[in-house]
Amino acid sequence: MNKVAVVTDSTATIPADVISDMGIHVVPLTLVWGEETFLDGVEVTAEQFYERLQSDTNFPSTTQPSALEFENAYKTVADNHDSILVITISSELSGTYNSAVQAKEMMDGIDIEIIDTKTMSMSAGFIVLAAAMAAKEGKGLSECASIAKEANDNVGVLVALDTLEYLHRGGRIGGARKLLGGALNIKPILTVQDGIVQDAGKVRTKKKALRHLVDTVSAELEGKTNIRLAGLHASAYADCEKMLGQLVDIVKPTQSLITELSPVVGAHAGPGAIGIAWIHD
The missing domain is CATH 3.30.1180.10 (Hypothetical Protein Tm841; Chain: A;domain 3)
Structure with missing residues (x-):
């Protein structure tokens, strides 16, 4: 068991097999399409989405995970980890980081550190992977966070x-x-x-x-x-x-x-x- 749980959001677009292999926990954003809502990458695949996007006259919107969704993710991983490192899409592009911070304030009894990458997609994903590799090697929260921040510069x-x-x-x-x-x-x-x-x-x-x-x-x-x-x-x-x-x-x-x-x-x-x-x- 890794001491540190690494949590990210679905915009990091890390391939599913890599997420599974590295034990990364993903909190999905939500796609809103008219009266329908879909968890990003969970309830609608990329293939289904792009096919509909080119034919549907309605334009979808997106929304960040709620603080409650992050809190639920924290509670899920807290049972098997000593601490949690959360790495999110840029706070200038999404409210995801703020939701992660709000959820941290709802949690007691576990150390949580949250990093705003100030970037997106796999440039954030590579930061997540650096942290996940460190966690898999048994490193603690402060060292995993330090490795992630160093990766963020590169x-x-x-x-x-x-x-x-x-x-x-x-x-x-x-x-x-x-x-x-x-x-x-x-x-x-x-x-x-x-x-x-x-x-x-x-x-x-x-x-x-x-x-x-x-x-x-x-x-x-x-x-x-x-x-x-x-x-x-x-x-x-x-x-x-x-x-x-x-x-x-x-x-x-x-x-x-x-x-x-x-x-x-x-x-x-x-x-x-x-x-x-x-x-x-």
């Missing part, structure tokens, strides 16, 4: 969208707002800096967008060691696989994987989004 994410429409509708457009109103065929390139979505460039075709991802990330990672990569996509596996393959040939990572953006993340990114998340030592 992650990044870059995403190419087919359109800004979904990000704009969802209200998460942040520093990319200036790209609105541009040519319809523009493919915006976005990153997360200081916890919010920021403009990282724009190109005119998907082919150029993929090339931009490869060139930018390979330059960012030049000279770095122990690189791990995650290809991200929203119903665009083939393009993601091609892009990741090109990047792997250049940066020679120690690990690479592909994961599909969960419905809650995809509601803001939109179908066709492709990205890359990374971590290095």
Whole structure:
């Protein structure tokens, strides 16, 4: 039994098999679609979501887990662990962190530390994995948290969208707002800096967008060691696989994987989004 339980939220988009292998506990966000609600990645799959998103005239919204949902997660893991490390999506992008903090105040008798990653998707996921590996090795709460915070300094994410429409509708457009109103065929390139979505460039075709991802990330990672990569996509596996393959040939990572953006993340990114998340030592 690990002394430390590692808890995260569903926007980290860590592949299900990795979550199971590493013993990570996930608190899902909620997708709201008209009168229906779905727990992210639990009650609706990514495939079902993206198929409906492209045909349904109603636009889904998303909401963070409640403090009660986090409290229930804490109680579940408290029976078998000495302490809990919670790692969440940026507090600038979601109220998830605040719910986790509120739930901590409801708990007695167990140490809980909560980290706001100020990032999203697998760049947060890599931080979670670093903490989970430390927990699996038997390290205590303070050491697991320290390892997570160190990892937080060495992650990044870059995403190419087919359109800004979904990000704009969802209200998460942040520093990319200036790209609105541009040519319809523009493919915006976005990153997360200081916890919010920021403009990282724009190109005119998907082919150029993929090339931009490869060139930018390979330059960012030049000279770095122990690189791990995650290809991200929203119903665009083939393009993601091609892009990741090109990047792997250049940066020679120690690990690479592909994961599909969960419905809650995809509601803001939109179908066709492709990205890359990374971590290095």
